[in-house]
Amino acid sequence: MERFNGRRRIKQKNIIENRSRNNVSRMDFEILVNFYRICKKKGITKREVSFLFGKHDKYFTEILNPFNKEDIKSEFLDILPSIASTGIQKIIPNQLLSKETIDIQGSYIFKKNIQSELIYYKFTVSFIDGTKKNYRWKIEINKGNRAQVNNDLLKILKKLISNGYFNKPKYALTLYLFLKEKLKLKLSPLSLQIALSKLINKKIDPDYVLEKGVNNNRIVYGKVMTAKDIFSNFCQNNNIWISKYEPLKHISSLFFIWYQDIDQNDKLLTWKNGKILYAHTINSSYLRIMTKALILLLI
Secondary structure, three states, X not given: OEEEEOOEEEEOEEEEEXXXXXEEEHHHHHHHHHHHHHHHHXXXXXXXXXXXXXXXXXXXXXXXXXXXXXXXXXXXXXXXXXXXXXXXXXXXXXXXXXOOEEEEEEEEEEEEOOOEEEXXXXXXXXXXXXXXXXXXXXXXXXXXXXXXXXXXXXXXXXXXXXXXXXXXXXXXXXXXHHHHHHOOOOOOHHHHHHHHHHHHOOOOOOOOOEEEEEEOOEEEEEEOOOHHHHHHHHHHHOOEEEEEEOOOOOOOOEEEEEEEOOOOOEXXXXXXXXXXXXXXXXXXXXXXXXXXXXXXXXO
């Protein structure tokens, strides 16, 4: 189908279908309805929910399809209150039978053009006691809108990169809650997603680059680690330090490997004969090799 907007011809695609789904878990459905209602009331968009889930932009939109078999996964239940800023009791009903099912019948309407996508779900839910309830869900996805980058937020993220916060990859929700609760920032999930997308682009600022990864099927954001970063991170995680000693009567400094042993006591790395291992420069390959060998013994 085509329609005209002044002199411009806009291609439009329309789909109207009757659909049904039977023996749906009422518990899963009520969780979805409650969570969706709270997010709409608080102005949290479907894209933002998907981002905080650690999924692609249309993930939550796909879950909202009442005729689809995809529901909110059980591993996400614990994070729903954090996303919606509400109590778990307002999302998960406690007066339903665990195996209670419902039937869903209705229509799916899809309209698409170069400017937007519009989805209507008009459906009726039949409960086991014979009662019914009507639902109307409208989902609109606008295209081509460019969101502005929050430069203040970008500076804070760059500082976190420099301070090692992203040495261990972070979930979007973990980062979002850290910025809101620990740093007391006022921000939206969308503004954070946009800022992170800038940092993922290596061409924009090579000194502050993040990369996307996946952990437990959720997207994480971590610093692009150099060999030096990885080595330093290993040392920090295993309580290993390189200490500098400057003798009063000697020109050159000495560097020692100081570590916490498995008995929780701090020690200097020594040879078998008890003599302390040291190097004259911190960049000594000999010192790095011995540190890596120590890490293998401790982990």
